[in-house]
Amino acid sequence: MDSWVDGQPADTLSLKDRGLAYGDGLFETIAVRDGQPLLLDRHLLRLAQGCTRLAIASDHELIRSELLAYATALGEGVLKLIVTRGDGLRGYAADPSATGRRILQGNPPVAYPAVHGEQGIRLFPCATRLSRQPMLAGLKHLNRLEQVIARAEWHDTEHAEGLMLDQAGRVIEGVFSNLFLVRDGVLITADLKRCGVAGVMRAELLFQAESLAIPTQITDITLDQLQWADEVFVCNSVYGIWPVRAYAALSWPVGPLTRKLQTIARALLDA
């Protein structure tokens, strides 16, 4: 369906937009079922936190109401919301009176092979490392060249996702997913204080685990720890959970906690 820019149907953007010039903005990719944007509160919370950290002025009630209206019109699919700092003058200095520009784009549902969720996937070992930048860590901002070059590292269909390490060799996340491992019943995911995107499904799974009294840990993860994991899976807010069967020479069974959380994620995305 048509995109919207600041609430109006549009298929083009001002060439002065700072989203183009500098990647000066944020985005959310939201699954839509039966006209409902799923995990909406978590998406809006992350967006609001991002706007605060980047000092992008934006009206979050307006964003919510436009998202709801757009999702109703879309019906089924994936909605992408981009918020940029709006038009810029020449140079990096932003106009302090600028308000964020809202862009909504709708796509049909993504047809990932069902086998990814059922039997699990192989992770491609990306050579591209995530850089350390605490001032941007966790944000889903528009500076995504690291993901672009990492995703260009493989073309086969054998690898459904790639694993990205940071510059120090820590295990961080997938190119478009967060990663969890299970060890001795503890659900473990990477600390994202230096780099990485704090995914909405990651936050939801940590919350769900807590309510199920499953112990969780947010910490630095080494390749050694990955090797000794009992279960490994990746997640995002569009496909839910994919068990990870293999990464380079490592392999894991699809475990019971992965299956349990996968059922929960599926229910959230079938809402």
Added chain:
Amino acid sequence: MDSWVDGQPADTLSLKDRGLAYGDGLFETIAVRDGQPLLLDRHLLRLAQGCTRLAIASDHELIRSELLAYATALGEGVLKLIVTRGDGLRGYAADPSATGRRILQGNPPVAYPAVHGEQGIRLFPCATRLSRQPMLAGLKHLNRLEQVIARAEWHDTEHAEGLMLDQAGRVIEGVFSNLFLVRDGVLITADLKRCGVAGVMRAELLFQAESLAIPTQITDITLDQLQWADEVFVCNSVYGIWPVRAYAALSWPVGPLTRKLQTIARALLDA
């Protein structure tokens, strides 16, 4: 004047452009005098190297001819060229058959205070550190959030530029300039293998110094070395050279080598 997209007058861009979605592209900011784009070969060389490193397909003869035509129409001012990977599908994977999209924007000459060049400037000590990313280091790509947040650190007019260190505390560059120091007659600038933008004026000054038999060094620079410098200056291909008088508690005189190179830079930009 009107912008051009792929050679045609336009003031808007497709919402599907990967420059907006991911900052998936490169740019050049080129001074134009008497209808001529200055330091054109160096700008085109850096752009071509960037396209190669990011695997963006682009026709560099076409880019050159469009640049020349646009500069003729602009007359005097600053021309910005953006090359993106073009429209994208959903997700980070690029269409291997895509060709780069060319965007040309013209602005009037920038009116920096003459005193910056005459008496020198103060550098603001930016807290924002440049992250280490060898795969993107040197490129003038569209992922510029580090510069945006660094430039937002000061609002006074006392500081004409800010100094950015890397995560290890090395002295790298200004927010929109490269930095040189002079010590015992040697012209020294930062090694940009981990981060930073390899500026066109930086390359030209290194070349000019070589032809004048001025010894040059490209190396890691510590704050200690900055402190003991005889002269410090910043440069870019729009304003030329600004001597640096002060940075935090440090200060320097405007030295003879700075003045000599400033005269050369001015001649290049008055062409």
